[in-house]
Amino acid sequence: MNKKVTYIDWGLVDYQEAxxxxxxxFQSILAIKQENRSKDLGEVTPNYLVFTEHPHxxxxxxxxxxxxxxxxxxGLKEKQATYYKINRGGDITYHGPGQIVGYPILDMDxxxxxxxxxxxxxxxxVILTLKDYGIExxxxxxxxxxWLDADNENAxxxxxxxxxxxxxxxxxxxxxxxxxxxxxxxxxxPCGIDDKxxxxxxxxxxxxxxxxxxxxxxxxxxxxxxxMELKEA
Numbered sequence: 387m388n389k390k391v392t393y394i395d396w397g398l399v400d401y402q403e404a405x406x407x408x409x410x411x412f413q414s415i416l417a418i419k420q421e422n423r424s425k426d427l428g429e430v431t432p433n434y435l436v437f438t439e440h441p442h443x444x445x446x447x448x449x450x451x452x453x454x455x456x457x458x459x460x461g462l463k464e465k466q467a468t469y470y471k472i473n474r475g476g477d478i479t480y481h482g483p484g485q486i487v488g489y490p491i492l493d494m495d496x497x498x499x500x501x502x503x504x505x506x507x508x509x510x511x512v513i514l515t516l517k518d519y520g521i522e523x524x525x526x527x528x529x530x531x532x533w534l535d536a537d538n539e540n541a542x543x544x545x546x547x548x549x550x551x552x553x554x555x556x557x558x559x560x561x562x563x564x565x566x567x568x569x570x571x572x573x574x575x576p577c578g579i580d581d582k583x584x585x586x587x588x589x590x591x592x593x594x595x596x597x598x599x600x601x602x603x604x605x606x607x608x609x610x611x612x613x614m615e616l617k618e619a
Contacts, residue, residue, distance in 0.1 A: 387430075387495070387496045387497075388430035388431060388432070388433065388493075388496045389433075389496055389497070389612075389613060389614055389615050390432075390433065390614075390615045390617065391433040391434065391435050391492070391609070391612075391614040391615065391616050391617070392432065392433070392434050392435070392617060392618075392619050393434075393435045393436075393437075393605060393616050393617065393618050393619065394434060394435070394436045394437075394618075394619045395436075395437045395438070395601070396436060396437070396438040397438065397439065398438070398439045398440070398441065398483065399438050399439075399440065400440070400441060401440045401441070401443040401445065401468065401470060401481065402468075402470065404436075404438055404440065404487075404489070405470070405472065407436075408436070408489055408491060408557050408558070409557070411434055411491045411557075412491055412552075412555060412557045415431050415432060415433075415491065415493055415555045416552060416553060416555055418431050418432075419431055419493065419495075419553055419555070430496075431493040431495070431496065431555075432493075433490075433491070433492045433493060433496060433614075434489075434490070434491040434492070435488070435489075435490050435491075435492075435605065435608065435614075435616065436488070436489040436490075436491065437486055437487070437488055437489075437601055437604075437605065438487050438489070439481075439482075439483055439484070439485060439486070439487060440481040440482060440483075440485075440487060441466075441467075441468070441482065441483070442465060442466055442467035442468070442480075442481075442482045442483075442570060443467060443468045443469070443470065443480070443481050443482070444457075444462075444467060444468070444469045444470075444478060444479070444480055444481075444573070444574055445469075445470050445471075445472050445474075445478065445479055445481065446469070446470070446471045446472065446477065446478045447472060447474045447475050447476035447477055447478070447479075447548050448472075448473060448474070448475060449475060449476065449477060450471075450476065450477035450478045451477065451478075452471075454477055454478040454574055454575040455469060455478055455573070455574055456572075456573050456574060456575070457469075457573045461573070465570065465573065467570070467573075472558070473550055474548040474549055474550045474557075474558035475548050475549060475550065476530070476546070476547070476548035477575075478574050478575065479546045479548065479561055479574070480561075480570045480571055480573075480574060481561055482566060482567055482570055483565075483566075483567070484563075484564055484565030484566045484567065484586075484588070484597065485561055485562060485563050485564060485565075485566040485586075486561075486562040486564055486597065486600065486601055486604065487559070487560070487561050487562075488508075488559045488560045488561075488562065488604075488608075489557060489558065489559045490508070490556055490559050490608070491555070491556060491557050492555070492556050492612075493554060493555050494551070494554040494555070494556060495554050497612055497613075499554050501549070501551055504549070504551075504556065505530055505547055505549065506525075507611050507612060508547060508559070508560055508608070509525060509530070509531065509532050509545070509547065510607075510611055511604060511607040511608040511611055512532045512544075512545045512560065512562055512604065512607075513532055514607045514611075515562075515600065515603045515604045515607055516532070516544070516587070518603050519587065519591065519595070519600075520591075521534065521544075521587065521590055521591070522534070523544060524536050526541060526543075526582075530546075530547045530548075531543050531544075531545050531546045531547050531560075532544050532545035532562075534585060534590065540583075541582050541583070542582065542583035542584060542585040543582060543583070543584050543585070544562070544563050544584075544585050544586065544587070544590075545560055545561065545562040545563065546560065546561045547559070547560045548560075562600075562604070563584070563585065563586035563587065564586060564587045564588065564595050564597050564600050565586065565587070565588045565594050565595055565597060566586045566588070568584055568585070568586055568589060571584045587600070
């Protein structure tokens with residue numbers, strides 16, 4: 387088992403480019419696993435944790451409904467946003483500047499083979515990061531992601547999750563609203579949920595956050611919860 391994880395920050399990168407980069411890493415790990423299996427080798431598989439931000443983009447997961455995007459092509463151009471149908475789970479979501487998008491590309495055979503636990507662990511890392519800033523967050527029964535006031539009518543989502551896994555190798559991940567322009571969520575039915583609000587750390591605290599500081603706290607929590615040996619590329 388290899389618990390060493392390479393951390394990479396891609397900065398602001400186009401969604402399609404990031405998807406292509408993810409897919410390349412994902413397929414390379416799958417190839418190593420296949421080679422190991424066919425030749426009974428003991429070569430360890432690598433793991434990666436990627437943080438990035440994207441220009442304005444809407445992505446629709448495999449189980450999503452296209453009608454949850456409330457913009458036509460002209461509306462997308464007006465908002466300077468792009469739109470992709472992708473191969474993760476979940477419905478529609480938004481990515482944009484000021485949001486930490488995390489792509490753990492991990493061979494879960496190196497950690498634990500339980501996707502439910504994997505999702506809950508990523509949620510817990512975000513919950514602990516929010517707690518560092520005095521924001522109490524938790525889970526909303528029946529939904530993935532991280533929520534505030536999940537037990538009442540003021541429930542609002544601050545982090546969305548959507549993953550893909552093959553042979554226990556993961557890709558895609560989470561979108562954590564830090565200094566996000568929340569008006570863009572008004573153009574979709576976020577994650578197919580039409581009666582709940584979306585929020586950000588900036589909105590909750592009434593000020594912009596140092597996103598690099600938030601990234602550092604978040605990656606440390608992920609590292610500790612997964613018992614990773616994290617190293618920068």
